[in-house]
Amino acid sequence: MFRRTFWFTSGVAAGVWATTKVNRKLKQLTPESLAVTAANKAIDAGGRLRDRAVDFALEVRDNMARREAELGDALGLSTPVDRELPSPRGYAVIENRNSTKYVEGPGHRPTYTTHPYNRNEDH
Structure with missing residues (x-):
């Protein structure tokens, strides 16, 4: 059993x-x-x-x-080299002649309160 x-x-x-x-x-x-x-x-x-x-x-x-x-x-190039970054490049300003902020005239430079070519600007 x-x-x-x-x-x-x-x-x-x-x-x-x-x-x-x-x-x-x-x-x-x-x-x-x-x-x-x-x-x-x-x-x-x-x-x-x-x-x-x-x-x-x-x-x-x-x-x-x-x-x-x-x-x-x-x-004979054992002198240390000053590895400084070059100065930043300047950018050309693009004039937007269709903007209401642009005024043409003799001797008048356009003045902008914002960047002249703002893609985020309301149209």
């Missing part, structure tokens, strides 16, 4: 365990789950690739600076 109960209980437990294992594997093989897994692996691979690219870029920059210093020493 105990032997039969033991084996029956063991069989039920093995059946529940196997059914649970099979259901988990089936859920992993659904299209949605496969898409999520593929996306996660692609994100991981992209991160690793980005890290390698950053390492490569840093190595190239270091080698470039070292080679530039070697060339500067070889050519």
Whole structure:
């Protein structure tokens, strides 16, 4: 009697365990789950690739600076260069002759309270 109960209980437990294992594997093989897994692996691979690219870029920059210093020493260009930005460019004013703010006349320069060509102006 105990032997039969033991084996029956063991069989039920093995059946529940196997059914649970099979259901988990089936859920992993659904299209949605496969898409999520593929996306996660692609994100991981992209991160690793980005890290390698950053390492490569840093190595190239270091080698470039070292080679530039070697060339500067070889050519006698070791004096520091003042790398100042150039002054900003001036822009030409576009006169809008159709504007009510524009007045023509001899010796009269047009005066504007706003920019003469304002695209956001109500028409």
